[in-house]
Amino acid sequence: MIILRLILFSILFTFLSRIGTAKTSAASSTPAQNSYIDIIDVYSTKDIRNALLQLWNHGLKPTYYWTPSMEEIYKSNSNSPTLRELAKEKLFQAINNVANGSVNPEELTPDIKFKKKQFVSVGIFESLVASTNQRPELLIEQMAPQNILYKSVQSGVKTLYNSCKTGSFKPIKPSNKILKLGSRDSSVSAIKMRLKVLKYNISSDNNIIDSDFVTAINNIKWTLREPPDGTIKPKDTLWKYFAISCTDRLRQLQADLEKVRWLPQRLEDRFIFLNLALNYLALYDSPNNYMMSFRTINGRSERRTPSMHDHLYQVVLNPAWIVPPTIFIEDKVEEIKKLRKDQIKAYFESKYFEVWNLDLTETIPPESIDWKSITPDSDRTFYIRQKPHYMNTLGVTKFELSNPEFIYLHDTNQRELFVEPNRLLSSGCIRVERPIELAEYLLKGTEWNLSSIQNTVAKPLDPPGKPTKIMLKNPMPIYMIFLTSQTSGNGTVYFTHDDYSQNSLILSKIAAAF
Numbered sequence: 046m047i048i049l050r051l052i053l054f055s056i057l058f059t060f061l062s063r064i065g066t067a068k069t070s071a072a073s074s075t076p077a078q079n080s081y082i083d084i085i086d087v088y089s090t091k092d093i094r095n096a097l098l099q100l101w102n103h104g105l106k107p108t109y110y111w112t113p114s115m116e117e118i119y120k121s122n123s124n125s126p127t128l129r130e131l132a133k134e135k136l137f138q139a140i141n142n143v144a145n146g147s148v149n150p151e152e153l154t155p156d157i158k159f160k161k162k163q164f165v166s167v168g169i170f171e172s173l174v175a176s177t178n179q180r181p182e183l184l185i186e187q188m189a190p191q192n193i194l195y196k197s198v199q200s201g202v203k204t205l206y207n208s209c210k211t212g213s214f215k216p217i218k219p220s221n222k223i224l225k226l227g228s229r230d231s232s233v234s235a236i237k238m239r240l241k242v243l244k245y246n247i248s249s250d251n252n253i254i255d256s257d258f259v260t261a262i263n264n265i266k267w268t269l270r271e272p273p274d275g276t277i278k279p280k281d282t283l284w285k286y287f288a289i290s291c292t293d294r295l296r297q298l299q300a301d302l303e304k305v306r307w308l309p310q311r312l313e314d315r316f317i318f319l320n321l322a323l324n325y326l327a328l329y330d331s332p333n334n335y336m337m338s339f340r341t342i343n344g345r346s347e348r349r350t351p352s353m354h355d356h357l358y359q360v361v362l363n364p365a366w367i368v369p370p371t372i373f374i375e376d377k378v379e380e381i382k383k384l385r386k387d388q389i390k391a392y393f394e395s396k397y398f399e400v401w402n403l404d405l406t407e408t409i410p411p412e413s414i415d416w417k418s419i420t421p422d423s424d425r426t427f428y429i430r431q432k433p434h435y436m437n438t439l440g441v442t443k444f445e446l447s448n449p450e451f452i453y454l455h456d457t458n459q460r461e462l463f464v465e466p467n468r469l470l471s472s473g474c475i476r477v478e479r480p481i482e483l484a485e486y487l488l489k490g491t492e493w494n495l496s497s498i499q500n501t502v503a504k505p506l507d508p509p510g511k512p513t514k515i516m517l518k519n520p521m522p523i524y525m526i527f528l529t530s531q532t533s534g535n536g537t538v539y540f541t542h543d544d545y546s547q548n549s550l551i552l553s554k555i556a557a558a559f
Contacts, residue, residue, distance in 0.1 A: 080167050082133045084174050088181040090123060093132045096139075096181040100557070103143045103189055104202045104295075104302040109557035110135045136181055138556075144188040146306035147556035150352075154547065158353035158448070159307035192312040193329065194524075195305045200532040201298045205291060208242045214291035215239070219284040224277040228254045239287060244536040268323065268541045270467035286540070294530075295559045297540060300548035301528045303555060308354065308524055317357065317523040319343070319475060321350050322541050323531060324468040326454075326477060328486065337486060342457065342468045342476035346544045350473050352527055355446045356520035357454070360484050360493075362501050362513040363433035364443035369451055372472050374421050377429055381416045389416070397432040397509055405430075432509035441502035442480035444487075446523065456480040469544055475525075487517060 088096075097111040111132075118128045141147075141164055150159040165173075165188075177183040189195070208214040217239060220232040233252045240247045245261040262283065263273035269282055277283050314331045321343045328337040344350035348371065368377055384392055389412045393399065400409040409427055431437055440456020450473075457476040462468065477483060481502070485495045493515060503510055527545045532538050543549070552558050 078134065078137055081137050081164075081170055084167070084171050085133055085136055085181070085184070087174060087179050088133075088136070089179075090119070090125075090129045090132050092179070093136045093181050094119060096185055097132075097135060099182060100139055100143070100185070101206050102203060103185070103199065104299040105139065105142060106557040106559050110139045140185055140188050142556055143185055144190075144306070144310065146303050148303055148551050148554045150307050152554075153550055154545075156349040156351045156545065157547070158351050158450075162307065188310075190306060190308065190310050192305075192308065192310070194308065194312075194318060194526075194528075195302065197532045198298055198301045198305055198528065198530060200536070201530055201538040202295065202302065204244060204532070204536065204538050205242070205295055205298065209291035209295060213238070214242050214294075217284075217287045219279070219287075220277070221279050223279070224254055225275060226254055226256065226259050230254075233258070236287065243538045244532075246535075264537075264539075267466050268539050270469070270542065272466060289540075292559055294540065296552055297543075297548060298530050299555065299559060300551040301530050303551050304352070304526050304528060304547070308526075312524070313522045315521065317521055319350075319523065319525040320531065321352065321525055321527040322529045322544070323539065326475075326483075328483070337479075337482065339478040339482075340463045340468065341478065342462055342471050344471050344473040345469045346546075348472045349527075349545050350471070350475060350525060351448070351450055351452060352547075353448060353450075353452075353525055355448050355452075355523050355525070357444050357446055357487070357523050358517055358520040359445035360487055360515045360517065361443040361445060362484070362498065362515070363441055363503050363510050364437065364439045364455065364512050365433050366431040366438045368429040368431070369472065370425070373425075373429060374419075376472075378416060378419050381411075382419075386412060397434055397437070399430050399432065401428045401430050403427065433503060433512055434509045435503040435505045435507060437503075440476075440480060442484050444477075444480075444483070447520070454480075454483075487521060488515060491515070491518075 094111055094115075098107045100107045100110060115128060115131065115135075118125055122128070145162040145164060149161045150157050151161055164170075173187050174184060177187070205214065215235060215238060217235045218232055220230045222228070222230055224230055224233065229252050231252060233254055234250055237247050237250055237258065240258070240261045245257075245264070247257050247261065249255060249257070259275045262277060263275055265283065265286060266273040269286060271282055312329075316329055318327045318329065319325075319341060320327075324341050324343055326337075326339055326341050328335075330336070381389060381392065390410075393411045398411070400411045400414065401407070402409060403426065405428065414427070431439075433441075435441060436458045438458055440458055440460075442456040444454035446453045452474055454475045454477050459476075462470060462476075463478045481495070481498060484493075484498055488494075488498070501513055527543075527547055529543050529548060530538065530540050
């Protein structure tokens with residue numbers, strides 16, 4: 046009777062699981078599974094089980110792939126043929142989700158420009174399986190992204206997962222006092238424990254706020270885009286930060302891992318990475334063991350910088366600025382409408398603005414235009430162009446990208462903003478903190494060295510000039526992602542706000558959410 050019940054249970058469970066697998070496969074456009082599943086027949090059910098139960102290492106919920114029902118069958122009959130077939134299907138699904146993700150980025154928000162990745166060919170897959178010495182966990186590791194960005198977020202998962210299970214990520218009761226250096230409060234030891242879990246350098250467990258504590262708090266405030274004043278006040282943003290549960294932090298890391306899976310498995314030897322959430326640019330040059338990192342100013346939530354892969358192909362010294370459509374309608378036109386007609390010419394001259402026809406062949410007197418009649422629905426019949434000069438909106442350096450969204454990197458005439466913790470301020474393009482240094486690197490090996498670049502770019506009192514465009518012999522790959530979590534080189538796990546509201550959408554569609 047028991048055996049009959051197990052057989053019936055296995056048949057029913059297999060049927061339901063196949064339906065679920067089929068839905069997942071159809072939704073993610075995976076290849077026909079049979080050829081791949083035949084290849085992984087070399088792995089035992091026991092080894093598949095062990096590999097699937099370790100999927101938390103890649104930010105996936107193990108029991109989604111090796112379910113409690115499968116475990117019940119395994120304990121009763123580990124050699125069940127039905128269980129074995131289901132285990133192989135689940136292993137293939139897990140491999141696909143680790144390698145390419147389970148969420149189609151093309152079905153999310155318009156600011157996400159990544160495409161759904163394709164699974165490797167049968168031939169490559171067969172070679173990879175053959176190299177694993179019948180160890181499915183090695184296949185999962187080989188199919189996972191092999192780049193530094195994935196490893197960074199994955200490291201955060203490994204840091205937090207066991208803390209969630211052991212309960213060391215304990216709740217913290219907010220204090221009603223202002224906490225600062227030297228303060229003593231019952232909440233301090235609990236905060237220190239949390240900071241230790243996140244791998245901040247904390248040297249004591251007592252209730253007294255010391256310099257290590259203040260350094261960690263200032264670091265967190267900075268990542269939360271708050272002024273790092275060394276204090277925790279009642280109803281401070283930090284209390285909301287500490288109130289987020291361990292599981293929700295894991296989910297945040299999980300959503301970010303999914304984003305990184307949209308990138309190629311291996312990145313180029315030289316590439317630029319833009320973290321749109323933490324507002325920084327990092328340039329990696331592996332052959333020369335070189336890295337450059339500095340702050341950026343990215344798109345605010347209502348004018349998001351797109352998440353995408355692109356190429357930087359040209360450096361422009363002393364760029365002119367043609368006002369983009371959104372800024373033209375929402376900012377400049379509305380600003381000009383407030384002026385009297387006799388003020389318009391002086392306004393344009395003071396900002397070095399010109400009006401050009403759509404062919405950019407001739408200028409139009411700005412005072413001849415009926416600005417008050419222009420609406421968001423009006424056909425555009427001209428451009429506003431700002432002449433190159435030191436206080437040009439793009440500053441003295443522009444870095445052209447190949448996307449059709451008119452998104453690029455550039456200097457700025459608001460250089461003082463880089464000291465601000467909240468740098469989600471732009472209308473979509475990326476302002477870079479050290480543009481001359483970036484230009485010097487990109488133009489290395491050409492006639493353009495640091496001295497010639499500095500001698501060419503406009504100085505504060507220079508009159509308007511002309512752009513100098515320099516094409517790169519080898520365009521630089523660039524990846525832009527809104528990563529709300531990351532792990533530093535010393536293991537500290539950082540979290541910031543999801544101002545672009547991508548994480549909740551991703552988690553609502555992900556196959557194996559915690």
